[in-house]
Amino acid sequence: xxxxxxxxxxxxxxxxxxxxxxxxxxxxxxxxxxxxxxxxxxxxxxxxxxxxxxxxxxxxxxxxxxxxxxxxxxxxxxxxxxxxxxxxxxxxxxxxxxxxxxxxxxxxxxxxxxxxxxxxxxxxxxxxxxxxxxxxxx
Amino acid sequence: xxxxxxxxxxxxxxxxxxxxxxxxxxxxxxxxxxxxxxxxxxxxxxxxxxxxxxxxxxxxxxxxxxxxxxxxxxxxxxxxxxxxxxxxxxxxxxxxxxxxxxxxxxxxxx
Numbered sequence: 513x514x515x516x517x518x519x520x521x522x523x524x525x526x527x528x529x530x531x532x533x534x535x536x537x538x539x540x541x542x543x544x545x546x547x548x549x550x551x552x553x554x555x556x557x558x559x560x561x562x563x564x565x566x567x568x569x570x571x572x573x574x575x576x577x578x579x580x581x582x583x584x585x586x587x588x589x590x591x592x593x594x595x596x597x598x599x600x601x602x603x604x605x606x607x608x609x610x611x612x613x614x615x616x617x618x619x620x621x622x623x624x625x626x627x628x629x630x631x632x633x634x635x636x637x638x639x640x641x642x643x644x645x646x647x648x649x650x
Numbered sequence: 651x652x653x654x655x656x657x658x659x660x661x662x663x664x665x666x667x668x669x670x671x672x673x674x675x676x677x678x679x680x681x682x683x684x685x686x687x688x689x690x691x692x693x694x695x696x697x698x699x700x701x702x703x704x705x706x707x708x709x710x711x712x713x714x715x716x717x718x719x720x721x722x723x724x725x726x727x728x729x730x731x732x733x734x735x736x737x738x739x740x741x742x743x744x745x746x747x748x749x750x751x752x753x754x755x756x757x758x759x760x
Contacts, residue, residue, distance in 0.1 A: 525729060528708030535712060552712050553688055560684075560705075613701045618685035625689070 517571040519562045521588065524612065527563045530571045531556040537573075538580070543648055550626040551646050555582055557619040558642055562586045564609050566639065579628075582644040591634040598624070598632075651675050651759060653717045653740050656696070660754055662719065662742040666731045669738030673716040677759060680752050684709055691715060698752050700724050707733035707741075715739065719755075721748045 515537070517530035531552050538548045555571075562569035566588030574581040591597045598620050605615025624630050629645040654671045657664060664671075676694030681687050682701055691697060693714040699706065702724050710718055711733075717740040720726065726734065726741050734741040744751050 525704055527705060528712060531712055532708070549693075549713075556688055556709070556712055557685060612703055612705065613682050613684040613699075614705075616683045616685050618683070618689060622685055622689040 513575045515573045515575075517573075519559060519566075519569045519571060519584075519586070521563060521565070521567040521569070521586075524563055527560050528556055530559050530573075534573055534580075534582075537575070541575070547646060547648055551580060551582075554623045554626040554644055554646070557623050558582070558584045558644065560614060561619055561642075562588075564605055564614055565589065569639075578649070579645055579647045582642075582646075584642045584644075585639065586641075587639045590636040590638055590640055591632070592636050594632055594634060653696075653742075656717075656755065656758060657740075657742060659758055660744065660751065662744050665720075665726050665734070665741040665743055667717070667734035667738055667740040669735075670717065670740045673740070675716045675759065678752065678755050679715075680748060688713065696755065698748055698755070700748070702726050702730060704729040704733055706730055707737060707739060710734075710739045711737045717742055719744060719751060721746060721751055 535552050566586035569586030572583040596602055600621045601617040603615045603617035609615045627644045627646045631643040634640040653673045678696045679691040680698040682699050691713050694716050696717050697715050698719045700721050720743045723745050
């Protein structure tokens with residue numbers, strides 16, 4: 513089963529929409545509450561990253577009996593140094609985004625803690641592709 | 651303890667989300683950083699903050715929080731309030747500071 517969501521850069525009012533839809537879907541499928549919580553945290557942070565940093569993006573959700581795979585691909589500035597971006601507390605968010613309480617440099621580490629596998633690939637001035645896998649029996 | 655009881659005991663203002671006034675409270679979380687709440691708050695907690703935008707409700711809903719308390723007379727933005735009403739998550743307010751209201755809440759819930 514596959515579902516796709518579009519995300520617009522800068523549109524904070526709809527941030528969280530995909531996360532909320534995926535949460536509903538996983539509840540309907542009777543996935544363990546702990547796993548749903550992990551997926552929701554990871555996906556929300558990833559969704560907000562597209563809104564806060566990219567121009568636009570697509571979230572592809574693939575469900576099979578064992579796991580959920582989330583692929584978030586955006587067109588945007590890209591990440592020049594992924595190791596640095598993964599450091600807790602490092603952020604390139606704008607002052608406006610920080611004032612909203614985002615941009616504390618907690619997003620990517622939060623994502624990593626909540627999934628079983630995380631792949632982050634990025635090309636500067638092109639965009640970023642984040643692949644997340646969470647197993648249901650973990 | 652239910653949300654309606656802390657409203658009475660802490661003399662809180664109710665902005666909206668009245669459908670959730672009977673939500674059971676399991677604890678509290680105090681933060682103005684959204685990723686901190688996303689990563690560390692738990693279901694059923696009351697969130698004490700000064701953030702007043704719509705994303706507060708997105709997080710409250712995703713984390714299934716019991717209610718939000720806005721401190722120092724902050725008021726919710728119109729779209730935050732609208733989502734609070736849709737989701738049935740109470741948005742409450744106080745003139746007290748984060749320190750004071752959190753201390754009182756802790757005394758009630760400990």
